[in-house]
Amino acid sequence: MSAPFFYALVGIGLFSLGLYGLIVHAHLLRKILALNIMGSGIFLVLVALAKRTGEAPPDAVPHAMVITGVVVAVSATALALTLMLKLTAETGRAELPEKGRE
Amino acid sequence: METVVTEFSWGIALILLPLAGGMICFLWPRRTQILGLVTVFAVALSVGGLAWQMLDKGVYRHAVGGWGAPLGIDLYADGLSLLMLATTALVGFAISVYSAAYFKQEDAIRFWPLWLFLLAALNALFLSGDIFNVYVTFELMGLAAVSLVALAGGRDALGGAMRYLLAALLGSLAYLLGVALLYHGFGTVDIALLSERVEPSPVVWAALGLMGAGLLLKTAVFPLHFWLPPAHASAPAPVSALLSALVVKASFYILLRLWLEVFEPLISSEGVYTLLGLIGAMAVLWGSIQALRQTRLKLLIAYSTVAQIGYLFLAFPLAVAVGSTAWSAVAYLAISHALAKAAMFLAAGNLVRFGGHDRIADLDRVVQRLPLTAAAFALAGVSIMGLPPSGGFIGKWLMLEVALTQGRWDLVVVMLLGGLLAAAYVFKVLGYAFTQAEVAHEPKTVPASMEWAALLLALAAVLMGFLAVPVLSLVDIGDPFGLSEVRP
């Protein structure tokens, strides 16, 4: 199999691992990390698929998408971490609270 | 003057105005309310300008900065986009007026920039012509919305916000992977180009699955709705209104667009349609029953949103044969629900502000002191129940008509049952307006602008019951539902 295809598969593998981690772990920091891993997986897929055959330079569009995606991921992670800190300060535990008295 | 209106690129204004406004509000906190209101009003006027332009020249297209696809961003608006933009502007304006009176200064400083960024994201989403831009707008929308939910502080709000953030990010990531696959398969992210190039292949099925799942999660369709009730119920009232009325509709809009343009022509088996109809039906029934069981008002209204979203998905199985009327019904239901649900949450906000709690059983003293708010809730309820005259009734009628023409009795029964259950939970609340409870005589009142904002939105929902003909003709600009295409 060609190198880009291998990298793309790894990317999808990361995505799946991240998804598993997001669902299974209760601690918020682990969930946030899992989301980041999923994001990295997708970026890997994008970069891998950008490589064209032969001598042609790689397709620039997926690279642009990855850069945008990285910026977005940074902002989202920042927000998620802040929320997690506030929630921990409020409840004492870094986990999603039980759905409140309904 | 005419040419200025028809030549100016209103789409840019719709995105830049709230972005700039948000930043200015952040930098000039002492004047934040007035700046915010002025910005939202300017946005509303811009939607008017866009409408005028589109009535004159048809579909709106604009390449931002003169750079076209694939690296540049294309803006595109047809009748459906215009209606969503108009609804956003109208509901947004009413909620802005409400919020100006609702938030204390220290909260207002944080609310207005966030709301304006959310508005920019919504507008950008409805104007997007390519699927990657949609991803960016989803993220901006998500971050702004989550922050707005967390504004209230406290365990419930923070927990709701965190759940919402995790769900939103998960949905976006699934969506992005789908975008990557589609780009790899067909070399473009532009929706119009994709609709021409796409053909059945494993890549497309994978993309459909991923993007579909991501969007269904973001739209809170049963059974992926778990994040919605806690988030919508614990947020401040105007934020709940924004979320239920507008944000949820944004992801549905993208789902609909992608379905109509990219995925639908490829689907040959009925399975997908049936699946979507099935989850819609379950959303309607389960959401309504849960709403009936609630003891707190805002949770009741949030579950009502889950149910109402289900109605939108009932149209998918109906659109197999007779495309257009089912989609017109969906557009109408979406708009009416936005108006009515926003009115309901604002009314609930008034009741909570006055009474200090939102336990339904103890609402009677409060409801009787706020007749305007009670009227707003009642009129909004009429639309939610689908009783005439209201936009909700028109949507329900159109859907029933299509369902009966196709002999889909299962969907007819679901729709009628949903209406009955909605009546049950609406009157559960309204019944308290008529008890003999001792009327409280606290001096604190609710500002008139808050009561009137709720009432006017509710009246708009009722008025939609009479505007079907003009609104439906607006939707047809640019033929969003593909009526003129020849189907194989």
Next chain:
Amino acid sequence: MSWNSWLPLLLILSSLIPGLIIFALAEERVRLRITLNLLGALVNVGLVGLMLWGVYNGVHYEMRLPLLPGIELVLRAGSLSLFFVTLSAVLWLITTVYAIGYLEDSPNRSRFFGFFSLCVTATVGVALSGNLITFLLFYELLTLATYPLIVHRGTEAARRAGRTYLAYTIFGGALLLLGTVWLYSLTGTLEFTSQGFLDALGGEHRLSLTIIFVLLIAGFGVKAALVPFHGWLPQAMVAPAPVTALLHAVAVVKAGAFGIVRVVYDVFGVEFSADLGVLEPLAWLAAITIIYGSMRALFQDNLKRRLAFSTISQVSYIALGVAIAGPIATIGGVVHLVHQGLMKITLFFCAGNLAETLGIHKVSEMNGVGRRMPWTMAAFTVGAFGMIGAPPIAGFVTKWYLGIGAMDAGQDWVILVLAGSSLLNAAYFLPILHRAWFREPVGDWPEERNFGRKETAWMLLLPPLLTAVMALTVGLLALLPVSPLGWAKLIAEREFYQP
């Protein structure tokens, strides 16, 4: 739009606008509220008079508003519409006077009169509807406007009655919606047309049309208190007397009966309905309701509940007249819309007087009340004899036409039902009259209010006397062309003899 299209809309606005203004009034603005109420009612009657005069001179009043692509909201002044709208306008005026007197010093009067006016708006809309969807719109509006009136008192019993009412009527509304949309999807039109618009469909849809008929009749039957949908009506008696008076005579119950009339005559057409075979079951259902209502009435001690079951029984005369597919029976059924209205409202006004003045709620408390309140009981007597069917009061005219019509159409069994019903009516009305006039009072009245030398407030006394006289007059002068009976003959002619 010309003047001819504005008049129907103005008629609706003449009760809507005062209602909306009244909602905004503070409780203490008694004078302004009374003025608005009476002004609205008078303008309403005036406009109806104007419309009658115009139609008599050949003017055609119609208003059309686009509602959906292909469907319009239509208000039209046809002969049946005018028949019902005149009843509504006149009785609204009288009931307004009564309500003002009855609710003096009660809480929440602004809210009450606001919804009262909305209720009349909805009824006028129902009367003037030119197609099934307009009818549906105003019919559902009626549900929403009457619920607050039923729960007005705010007691646990009132709220329970309100919940029951809603459960029944919203369910009925869902059936109506289904029937209407289905019909539209089959025929593409919903306009009320003399002799129906369905014969063009031919034979393929017989089963669907039969089911649609059942749905529509069931939907309307809920408000018309047709067995087995009658359960809400006796419970709704907890509402204040003006509400029950209006509900029974004009608004809710009549709207349901009116709906049944419209479905059979102007949607399906009598001939087509008979052809489908749906009229006979309807006649049976009506007959069962007539007998069942009267039998339950026998066992009620609470006066208003007894009258409620009497209404359940009497309104089905209309359904029966409609179901016996013949011109004479039609006349009987249609004219009973007015006759029953006049007689029943009289009875409820009197019941309200007894409760307000003397605290009487039960038949067993009514001994000797005829001496204490002679005028009220005189009006009650007229209403009661009309119910029994004694000439020359209105009720007799109805029964006569129904009987002759039944024989004419070959349905002789109906005469037995009519006779049985009259006997039962006598069985539960005559004892009341006997108690009131010929027995001595037992101890003090439960709760007496003194009005000086008059037996009760004039605002409470005048309305029942007026309606009792009207019930008598329409019976006496039935053979004149301007009577309700003459009008009903005109309507029947249109239905049966026009090409």
